Amino acid sequence: GQNIDQPTEMTATEGAIVQINCTYQTSGFNGLFWYQQHAGEAPTFLSYNVLDGLEEKGRFSSFLSRSKGYSYLLLKELQMKDSASYLCAVSDSNYQLIWGAGTKLIIKP
């Protein structure tokens, strides 16, 4: 079966760095997405990785290792507004997105 695993909840301090991991087992791979979702709102796109390596975009970076079925989202200089759920999703062989359950990130002052 297809499976996406990510931690249920993480806590970090304002100004710090946090890494949210995602491991996946899917039938085929056509890229991995990270989305941010604030409570009661729709997801918003953060990043897309299809090749191994690190993609940096401002305070957010995303890493992918296809051989390990592993990705992480790195958030630097955390701000209170970063408190949200972070969703990992993999595009499988049929280009269908398989979603993880999301990681709720709590930022403390």
Added chain:
Amino acid sequence: GAVVSQHPSRVICKSGTSVKIECRSLDFQATTMFWYRQFPKQSLMLMATSNEGSKATYEQGVEKDKFLINHASLTLSTLTVTSAHPEDSSFYICSARYGDRGDNEQFFGPGTRLTVL
């Protein structure tokens, strides 16, 4: 660019009534639209995928006669929840994608919160 709107944002209805939710891509042509449902503290669950001009493809366990999807144009898809019941209360989110390749990002609407009394 790539804005998707949804209407209404919130709806409360009585059990047994039908509710229609609209999803529009405002500044691009969406060849594919997706309908998701999300229960509290759970991840997105794909309900169906629709391509303009063709019948929607429903995920296993989703009743196509209950959740009617119409993708009449490249900018509009509608989801009708027929004979709604309290267990249908959920957050319904649509997304839209242009092009045929799955590596194209899905752009999400703001969601519709449905409460069935």
